[in-house]
Amino acid sequence: MGLPVRAETDSGSWPARPSSGGLLPVMGLAALGLALLGLWGETPPSQWIMALFAPDATDPRQMAFHHALLPRIVIAPIAGAILGLAGVILQQVLRNPLADPTTLGVSAGAHSALVAATLFAPALLDFGRDAVALCGGAVALACVFAAAGGRRFSPLAVILAGLLVSLFLGAGASALVVLNHDYLTELFIWQSGSLLQSGWANSAKLAIVLMAGGAAAALMARVLSVLDIQDGGAKSLGVPLAAVQSGALFVALLLSTTVVASLGVLGFIGLAAPALARRAGARTFGERLTYASLFGAATLSLTDQIVQILPLAQEIPTGVATAVIGAALLLGMSGRTSAAAVEQQPSHRSNGHGGRRRPVVLVCVLGVALAVVLGAIFIGRDQSGWRWSSLQELSELWLWRAPRAAASFAAGSMLGMAGVLMQRLTGNPMAAPEILGISAGASIGLIVLLLVAPTVDAGSTVFAASLGAALALAGVLLSGMRSSFASQRLVLTGVSVATLCSGLTALAMASGDPRLGDMVSWMAGSTHRVTPSGAALALTLAALLLPVAALTARWLDILPLGTVVATTLGLSLGRSRLSILLVAATATASATLIAGPLTFIGLMAPHLGRLLGFRRVVPQLVATALIGGGLMLLADWIARVLIFPWQLPTGIVATLLAGPFALGLLRRAYRWSAP
Template identity: 30%
Template sequence: MRFMKRELAAASALNALPNRNASGKVGWRPLWVLLGGLAALSILTFLSLTQGLANISVRSVIMAIISPQDIADHNMIRGVRLPRTVMGLLSGAALAVAGALMQTVTRNPLASETTLGVNAGAYLAVVAGSIFWPAMLHQFSLPFAVVGGTLAAAAVYGLGGGRKGTPIRIALSGMIITLVLSSFTSAFILLNQESVKGIFLWGSGSLLQNDWDGVGFSWPWIIGGIAIICAAVRHLDVLTLSEETARSLGQKVIGTRIMAMAIAILIACVSVSVVGPIGFIGLIAPHVVRMSGLTRHAWLIPVSALWGAAILVGADTLARVFADAYGELPAGAVTAMIGAPWLIMLALKISRKAQSATNSGSSMSVGGMQRRFPYTVLVAAFSILLIVVWIASLTSGSMHIPLSEVMAVLTGHGEDLYRQILIDFRLPRMLVAGLAGMALAASGSLLQSAVRNPLGDPQVIGVTGGAGVGVLLLMVAIPQIAMGWMPAAAIIGGVGAAAVVYSVSWKRGLNPTIITLVGIAVSAAGAAIISMLVIQAEMKIAPALAWMAGSTYGRGWPEVWQMVPTVCILLPIGWWLGRRVDLLSFSDESSTGLGLRVRRVRLYVAIVAVLLASISAANVGAVGFIGLLAPHAARILVGSHHRRAMVISALLGGVLLAAADWIGRIVIIPKELPSGIVTALLGAPYLAFLMYKAGKTRN
């Protein structure tokens, strides 16, 4: 009887495997997709050899391949361009196969080396190795990258809920972990610039090769890993079935998953260790193949590798087309620009297939305190705490100023030296940090309510990235422009990014899942544009990284007067919207039934939140996590009542950013850590706890 059941399960499982016609054959489609990929790859490979700063004729390229001679053009082709192109083929294939395997193992259409944090983890490990163990890294760069990528992927998968995690939850977890790891990486680079010279271009994903060493190192790992996976394609096909069916077919599910994920991380990390983190290839290529109807792994793996190689070589070729005008562009930035609209398309596709997943995966409930303190007591306590942090900030720095002298200066007395330090430098910087923290926290509180997702944040929704693009574009286009124009550029950039997010999401009723996924795509595109601007404008790495990480260094009274009206006007408006925001916590149908115009209210809330975040980004850079941490802590303290939660959130945000600025100034005197990095380092443990708690609550 047991044997008969197993035979029936096997028969139904084989019939369930996709991409078969009535006779059990796959038809001609795989062949056409394969031939199309080969044709595209051949054309793009040849075009790649013709592009570059050196003007080499097509005839010289052909002759260098079929009849090489010892001349400069042929040596350039065979010694520089050819290894670069071959490295692009290998890396593209590795990343595409890694993405396909991760999507199969996790059953998550959004899984890839980028969304699971593998790129960010490997990048951090390599940067840390180049600083602390340079000799060891030179010999063992791959183990460093593999350890970093594996730990990052495990953290994302665990915090995202594991097998029970929804695609949106794992994608958000990946972005959050990536932000945390990127903050550590930025801190290492800022504090050890001499040890990591030239690493910024590599960190943006560059195929630049000066010899065949990179190819010689990577090809055995990549080709070997793909060959092992091709030998196990039938086991991978069974993984696409339910776990019970797979076990009934005799499949060792856990072992197959571990093997597939291990090879995926290995080959992705091989690529990162040579060419840096290049994103979205593992997301785009497998979906291109699956959209053509090829879902059996015997076709999916090799054809994905083919298309991944074609996409990456094509992106690098496109980057080099503009080399004469703009210089060397990183291939990783180009793939991010290509991948962002692809992620948007996937978001729309997911929304059509699983509208109900949104409400189940976006609960705002993460638990609360068993015993809550009175609201007025909390307001008074955090107000006092903010003042204490401000006073500590005024007394601390490279020169300690006694509290008595601080009070004397603030009351109009005190010595001239202390007066100059406090009034001209420390006081405005302290006020900017506090006010920007309030604005970011209030923005996060509003956005989390508007998108009905506990991980909503100006950085996640793409507002901070858009504001950064606006500011850097203005700085690059008009270097001599007055700093007073920066807020206007930030607002235009932030509003532009938000406009893209909301216009794409409008036809889906401003669906929270769609808003968040499109925001991730816009954030990725913004980060790519910022990287290109920093590299092409030859901005000094330290100021650029400090701004992107978020810094209050050098802020003065002009920034204070920009922040004061922002906080005094927009925070009361956000508070006034409180009753409507409370209704957004229900499902859209329930809110509409209560008479709420859901789309319009979401739009109003988003406008206030975007303006708050954009003006803050103009003044303190891309500070992250304030908009995540403060609203959650506020809801734990006072519940989901928006008006109360927003006030507590603003006070907490002011405390967090002011404290981060203070800690960043004193922890490694005479150097400073950007306050955005400090908030990330302080916020990471709480964020891990928060997501773990949210997962337990949901389960």
């Protein structure tokens, strides 16, 4: 049996535009011109030949030219060509124009494997960083296929699975880096995708990999070209699909993970290069191989040269810049994917008991939430081990534990409520504040506030974050209107917005602006700085938003029935959708200020409430608020006690707890039945 694929011709999604062919020489010449200007500014041209072949060890400029500047210029097009080659192979094998090492989780898997091996099994690195990265990338890709589910599935489901795997693995790697910052300082810099070089070793290795990968791709090109037709047609021609696909995937994995092992994560080059190749008129697979490699080389070279001349306090890692560019491209492509890619829609499945209230279960949920609250306040660790704090001890610890517990519970409750609102508004079980880009939009709003406002207080931060969240959600919904809110396309657009906002956030953080210093701990979801007044404000917002959200119950019951039915019943679509949007945005922004931009609690809690039988709007809102609050409080307690006396960021722990649930939910929602 071959790997799961769906027929998806290139012409169905990105029509070739030969008029764009002149872009390649322009990009190449621009990159070359900037590189030569950079060399000229560091070393006189009269010394270039000597610095290249026989640098004077007493001249620091010649040594820098030979060992740092020139290797960086050379390795950029080599790495870009490798990633472009890997991207076009992955897209051909999966027949998916959105596939690349980043969107499929391969880069995140390779990076996480290297981080884990560096800490826990450094002996594995004796076999080579490339081998460790290859194993990590292969495991991540296997998880993506398992999460997407079934033998046939939509390409968008594969991409969503890849992005969820990337977020989950990224959270795990971030936790390891935070815990071992002193040991992983170099790795922390490298993981952002840096082309800084200290010799020619990486350039030589990647050049060999490029030649070998190009030769392998050329040998498979004729066979892989047959995959442009349906599976049945390929089999009728005697094409061994399983062997061809497995071999091509191995080549793509080897190419992409070697780049990660050498340079870090350079996101989305494998997505941009094949897309540019199509627009340049490359129609056959052989043409796309050639053009994608050239465009990958030009794109990465030009990006790297641009980041070196930006007037910032410190140089932005090249990988951060490519992530921003690629996320914007992914956002554009998500709206142009052919209709065949979104024909299978996930849907809510309800049983015959969905409309009944479950007071007994609700009381049990309330009891569990109360038990979690008491446990988080009374149970802790000290030098002697685990202990239940007495009332006298608690009087001394109250100001440390109670605000943090209250803020965490409030944040989880608001994320749960926002998740219910979004899933019912869109009719999409995968809709959540984190996945639809709302949390990432809140982070952008907060960054803008910190950069433009002379003073910042609690009210202004909530307003700015809410505005950013509302704008992000509005953008996703406006994009979704063009496809009648098709579930998969809406979710992919949201993930694209979230990725773009996260890239912009990373770009702002990499600028070195001192006004963004407090953003580091907040982005990881740290609650240790919550004050009693901040906790009281969070609880107040959660308490106010719950009845406000309940007032939208009638709208949420009617909107999923469709525009015609809602209009017939006299519902004002614009006013109702805007009201729900504002409530969800305010809840998400307030929670994001406490727990950080990514937790998956807003995706997990509504489904747990539904599994417990709460299917009507108001009971589900109440139950989900309790479940979300309990989950976030549990994550905060684990973050506080797991590695005492050190602490983990709450947001990272919540992501690690809820991430596997999100992948399992994706598999259930997008599973295709076997023919």
